Amino acid sequence: MIQMEYYLVVSTIMMFAGIYGFLTRRNTLAILISIELMLNATDVNFAVFNRFLFPQGMEGHFFALFSIAISAAETAIAIAIMINIYRNIRSIQVRNLDELKW
Amino acid sequence: MELTILILILPFLCFLILGIGGKWMSHRSAGLIGTTGLGLVTLLSYLTAWNYFSAPRLADGTYATLIPYNFEWLPFTETLHFDLGILLDPISVMMLIVISTVSLMVHIYSLGYMKGERGFQRYYAFLSLFSMSMLGLVVATNIFQMYLFWELVGVSSYLLIGFYYTKPSAIAASKKAFIVTRFADLGFLIGILIYGYYGGTFGFTPDSVALISGGSAMLPLALGLMFIGGAGKSAMFPLHIWLPDAMEGPTPVSALIHAATMVVAGVYLVARMFPLFTAYAPDTLHIIAYVGAFTAFYAASVACVQTDIKRVLAFSTISQIGFMIVALGVCTSADPHHGGLGYMASMFHLFTHAMFKALLFLGAGSVIHAVHSNEMSDMGGLRKYMPITRWTFLIACLAIAGIPPFSGFFSKDEILAACFHFSPVMGWIMTVIAAMTAFYMFRLYYGIFWGKENKELHSHHTPHESPLTMSFPLMFLAGVTFVAGFIPFGHFVSSNGEAYDIHLNIQVAVTSIVIALLSIGLARYMYKNEKQPVAEMLGKRFKGLHTAASNRFYIDEVYQYITHRIIFRCISKPIAWFDRHVIDGFFDFLAWATHTTSDEIRSLQSGQVQQYAYVFLCGVLGLILLLIL
Numbered sequence: 001m002i003q004m005e006y007y008l009v010v011s012t013i014m015m016f017a018g019i020y021g022f023l024t025r026r027n028t029l030a031i032l033i034s035i036e037l038m039l040n041a042t043d044v045n046f047a048v049f050n051r052f053l054f055p056q057g058m059e060g061h062f063f064a065l066f067s068i069a070i071s072a073a074e075t076a077i078a079i080a081i082m083i084n085i086y087r088n089i090r091s092i093q094v095r096n097l098d099e100l101k102w
Numbered sequence: 103m104e105l106t107i108l109i110l111i112l113p114f115l116c117f118l119i120l121g122i123g124g125k126w127m128s129h130r131s132a133g134l135i136g137t138t139g140l141g142l143v144t145l146l147s148y149l150t151a152w153n154y155f156s157a158p159r160l161a162d163g164t165y166a167t168l169i170p171y172n173f174e175w176l177p178f179t180e181t182l183h184f185d186l187g188i189l190l191d192p193i194s195v196m197m198l199i200v201i202s203t204v205s206l207m208v209h210i211y212s213l214g215y216m217k218g219e220r221g222f223q224r225y226y227a228f229l230s231l232f233s234m235s236m237l238g239l240v241v242a243t244n245i246f247q248m249y250l251f252w253e254l255v256g257v258s259s260y261l262l263i264g265f266y267y268t269k270p271s272a273i274a275a276s277k278k279a280f281i282v283t284r285f286a287d288l289g290f291l292i293g294i295l296i297y298g299y300y301g302g303t304f305g306f307t308p309d310s311v312a313l314i315s316g317g318s319a320m321l322p323l324a325l326g327l328m329f330i331g332g333a334g335k336s337a338m339f340p341l342h343i344w345l346p347d348a349m350e351g352p353t354p355v356s357a358l359i360h361a362a363t364m365v366v367a368g369v370y371l372v373a374r375m376f377p378l379f380t381a382y383a384p385d386t387l388h389i390i391a392y393v394g395a396f397t398a399f400y401a402a403s404v405a406c407v408q409t410d411i412k413r414v415l416a417f418s419t420i421s422q423i424g425f426m427i428v429a430l431g432v433c434t435s436a437d438p439h440h441g442g443l444g445y446m447a448s449m450f451h452l453f454t455h456a457m458f459k460a461l462l463f464l465g466a467g468s469v470i471h472a473v474h475s476n477e478m479s480d481m482g483g484l485r486k487y488m489p490i491t492r493w494t495f496l497i498a499c500l501a502i503a504g505i506p507p508f509s510g511f512f513s514k515d516e517i518l519a520a521c522f523h524f525s526p527v528m529g530w531i532m533t534v535i536a537a538m539t540a541f542y543m544f545r546l547y548y549g550i551f552w553g554k555e556n557k558e559l560h561s562h563h564t565p566h567e568s569p570l571t572m573s574f575p576l577m578f579l580a581g582v583t584f585v586a587g588f589i590p591f592g593h594f595v596s597s598n599g600e601a602y603d604i605h606l607n608i609q610v611a612v613t614s615i616v617i618a619l620l621s622i623g624l625a626r627y628m629y630k631n632e633k634q635p636v637a638e639m640l641g642k643r644f645k646g647l648h649t650a651a652s653n654r655f656y657i658d659e660v661y662q663y664i665t666h667r668i669i670f671r672c673i674s675k676p677i678a679w680f681d682r683h684v685i686d687g688f689f690d691f692l693a694w695a696t697h698t699t700s701d702e703i704r705s706l707q708s709g710q711v712q713q714y715a716y717v718f719l720c721g722v723l724g725l726i727l728l729l730i731l
Contacts, residue, residue, distance in 0.1 A: 019719065023712055031712075098709025 007048040014041035028085075028092045032078050039071045103153060103170045106188050109146050109198065110238050112139050116230035124223025136226035137209040140233060144202040154195045155594060164599030167191040169243055181302050181312055187243035192595045193373055193449055197240035200456045201363050203582070205233045207575035208358040211464050214571035215354055215471060225265060225352070232258035236363050240370060244304040245294050245328075248371070252290070252335070255367065256283050259359050263351040275347035282344040286334020293327030296320055306374055308381040322383035325375060329368075329390055336368025337420045338427065339397040343658055345420055349412040349476075353467030356412060361419050361463050362456035369426045369452055376445055376597065380436050391431025391524070395531055398424025400655070402538040406545065407651040410476045411466050414546050415459070418502065421539060422455050428532060429517040432524035433597065442597035443523060446604075447516030450591045454509035457586055458501040461579035465495040468572055469550055472565035478546075483555030487565040490573045492551045494580040499547045501583045503540035503618045509586035511615075512604070518614055519607040533614060540618040544625035552630045 014037055021034030043064040050060025086092050116139035124132055160166055172187035209229060216222055235254035242248035257280075264276030294304070300317035301324070303310045313321070332338075337345040348360050359365070372379070372390065379387045398421045405417035429448035434441035468491040473480050485492045501508035504515070514536060522529030567573065592602035628637045641648050650656065 023716055023719070094711055097711065101707045101709030 004048060004052045007044060011041040011044040011048070014038075014044070026093055026095065028082055028094050028097070031094060032075065032082075036071060036075065039067060043067050103150065103168060103190070105146055106150055106170050106190065106241070109143050109150070109202075110188075110234055110241070112143050112146075113230040113234035113237070115139070117227050117234060120223050120227035120230060124227055127223055129218070129222040132223040132226050133209075133213045136230055137206070137213065139230060140202070140206050140209045143233065143237070144206045147198040147202040150190065151195050151199050154190055155192075159601075162599075163601065165192050165594075172243060179302070181310070182298055182304065184246050184304065185244050186247055188241045189243040190241070192599065193370070194240045196449060196453060196595055197370060198237065200453055201233065201236050201240065204358055204362040204456055204460045205229070205236075207460065207464070207579060208354045211357075211467070211572050211575040212352075212354045214569045215467055216352060219352075221265065225262075228258055228261045228265070229355075229358070232262065232359060232364075236367075239367060245297065245306065245375075246304045248374070249287075249290060249294055252331070252367065253287065255364050256280060256287070256335070259283075259348070259364055262355040262359060263348045265352055265355065266350070269350070272350040275344075275350040279344040279348045282341055283334045286341050287331050289327045289334075290331020293324045293329075293331065296324035296327065300324065306377070308377050311378070311382075318382065321378070322386045325379055325383045326386045326389070328375065329372060329386070332368030332371040333393065334368070335371075336365050336423050336427065337397075338368065338393055338424070339400050340657060342397065342401065342420050343654075343661060346413050346416045346654070349410070349416050353412065353463060353470055356416070357460045357463030357467065360416065361459040365419060365423055366426065366452050366456065369423060369430065369448060372427065372430045373445065373449060376430065376433070377436065380433065380442075384434065387431050387433060389431075391428050391528070394424045394427030394431055395528065395535075396424075397421070398428065398535045399531065399538075402535050402542065404651050404654050405542040406538065407648055409478045409652075411469065411478055411481070411546060411550060412463075412476055414542060415462055415466055418462075418539065418543065419459055421535065422451070422459065422502070425514065425517050425532065425535070426451050426455070428528070429520050432520050432528060434524070436598045438592070438596045438598060438600075438602040441523060443516065444520035445597035446592050446595055446602060447513060447520045449595045450604075451510075451513035451517055453591065454501065454513045454583070454586050457579055457582045458498040458508075458510055461494060461498040461576060461583060462502070464572070464576055464579065465491050465498065468568045468576065469495075469565075471568055471572070473559070474563070475559075478549040480556050480559055481550045482553040483551070483560075484565055485551040487560075488551075488567045490567055490576060494576040495551070496547060497580045497583055499543045502543050503622060504536055504614055505618060505622075506611075506615065507584070507587060509583050511611075512587035512606075513591075515606060515611050515614060516604065518610050522607075522610060529610075533617060536614055537617045537621045540621035541625050544622045545629050548625060548629035553634070554632050 018034045018036075018038035018041060021037065022031055025031050025034060046060040046064040046067070050057065054060070082092050085097065089096060116136055120127070120132055120136060127135075154165065154168070157166065168190040170188050170190065172185055175184045175186050177183040209226075212225065212229070216225055219225065232255065235251045235258055239248055239251035239255055242251060260276050260280040263279050264272050266272045298304055300314055300320040302312040302314060305311070311321075330341075334341045345360060345365065349356055351360075401417040401420035401424060405414050405421060408414045408417060426448045429444040429451065431444070432441075433444040436442050436445075438446055468488065469481060469484060470476055472484070472488060472491075475481075497508060501510035504511045506512075518529060518532055518536065521532045590604065592604045596602040628634060628640075653659075
């Protein structure tokens with residue numbers, strides 16, 4: 001049987017890959033993908049902890065499902081915003097998006 | 103008696119309807135609504151008076167004091183509370199009749215006088231507001247309710263004086279009236295507070311007073327301060343300056359507010375507090391008498407030389423109110439047979455004066471309506487053109503001059519008798535003032551209806567008699583002036599509430615009639631004919647006096663000097679400087695400091711999302727480290 005630690009190692013790698021991508025990518029779409037990666041890492045954690053620590057309950061699985069649905073909605077909105085940004089400034093480079101400061 | 107609440111509610115409803123909906127009403131319907139409302143109020147007032155006075159007297163011979171409505175608004179202690187209610191006693195019922203009658207006549211009169219004026223609906227709305235507040239003032243159950251309505255009356259007076267708000271003089275006059283009376287009301291308010299603190303009540307009667315220690319020394323002060331408020335409203339010297347200027351308002355307004363009702367509020371206040379005055383502050387009462395006598399004399403002398411007919415009437419009003427105040431002030435006890443006659447005389451004169459002075463003002467309005475001018479030089483010889491106005495005006499003049507059988511004779515005679523009872527000097531002073539009254543009123547009468555006709559102006563625009571809406575109130579009030587003197591007034595109102603039989607003091611009556619007739623004769627001799635050599639000669643001989651009197655003895659200039667030169671320069675300017683530089687400066691500094699600081703640190707907000715995320719991440723890692731360690 002696969003140990004719980006293996007799953008956690010995978011999710012940690014996904015998490016930090018996401019963080020790294022979020023901080024270093026220049027393209028907003030890539031940043032969005034990084035966010036998805038982080039979210040999926042947490043989903044894996046939910047499922048794993050539920051499965052190994054509280055096998056009689058279902059809460060962790062449901063949280064994972066909710067999280068997937070919400071991240072789907074969030075992605076749709078984010079892409080819509082990016083399309084509008086692109087229409088306005090002809091670029092989706094995150095460096096160029098500093099108009100809303102102050 | 104249960105319907106009395108409607109007396110206040112109806113005019114208020116009229117005010118709301120006309121004030122909010124007036125914009126979409128025709129002039130005609132607005133006038134009808136206002137007049138009908140007031141007609142109902144008048145009917146109710148008469149009904150109330152009838153019920154009140156036909157009820158049997160109490161065992162001690164007085165009429166019962168009824169409080170059909172009372173609502174405790176703000177209780178402070180057991181005895182000290184602000185109430186709103188309706189109080190019916192002989193003087194408040196008498197005032198209900200006076201106010202509703204004059205107000206109704208003015209409403210009817212205004213239908214003709216204000217015809218076609220811009221803001222006709224607004225005018226009727228304000229008239230209703232005024233009627234409501236004045237009626238509320240007289241039926242107040244306590245001094246604080248009286249004060250509330252007192253201020254409402256002041257506001258509606260302000261609104262109506264400034265009715266022609268496009269005219270700068272009207273605006274100035276309305277502001278002057280408001281500020282002067284408001285200033286006096288400060289005294290009233292302080293008086294109420296002192297009275298409430300030391301007397302432990304806001305009630306009107308001595309038996310409701312529960313003095314705390316040291317109170318008996320403070321009550322005269324409290325009552326004196328209240329009288330300052332009354333002096334402001336009743337235009338007593340030196341707070342009279344607003345009343346002549348208030349004549350900038352429409353003439354019916356002057357008749358209602360500045361002749362018959364609001365300006366006697368001060369008299370009413372003193373009469374209301376009369377039991378307290380006699381019980382705690384008889385000396386204050388005598389000071390009031392001297393103030394009244396001086397005012398009466400001062401105003402009468404100014405009235406003798408004014409040329410604007412409304413100003414003459416305004417000064418005559420001040421003088422007559424002085425009479426009422428004197429009559430109250432000369433009272434030494436509450437027994438009408440021993441020094442308390444003045445109370446009844448004052449109320450009687452208030453009643454008759456309201457009627458004939460309203461008549462005089464409405465007559466003057468009718469004249470102004472006909473010649474479109476206030477100046478006596480534009481009139482003269484109008485008797486041919488306006489017979490109704492002329493005869494009714496003559497009746498009113500005879501009444502104010504004190505010629506029997508007109509109402510003014512009876513009330514003035516009682517006042518003079520009360521003054522002679524107090525001291526012969528006071529009696530003679532008031533007799534002389536009464537003679538001056540007769541003189542200036544007939545100077546006015548002859549100046550308008552006889553004298554030198556301004557033919558040039560009249561051929562250009564022939565004066566004509568006023569329409570029925572205007573002449574009916576004149577005739578009605580003239581009728582009242584005819585019969586009011588025969589009302590057994592002492593049976594209804596007297597200082598201790600018991601019935602008092604008015605009996606003429608033959609000596610006083612004959613003297614005053616003879617002196618009045620002499621003054622009328624003098625006025626007739628001086629002003630009746632086309633050429634007026636005597637008047638001109640006297641004007642030249644006493645040039646200084648004449649100019650001083652025409653300029654109202656420079657009281658307004660003294661006020662100007664005191665306010666502009668002393669108060670504005672020495673007090674207001676430094677305060678304004680302090681406000682602008684110290685107080686404003688402090689807050690400006692706060693704003694400046696906030697702004698500069700935020701300007702300095704705003705570059706931290708770069709707008710780069712990834713930078714924020716980096717800081718955020720560092721923060722989270724830091725927190726985790728903290729938690730682990």
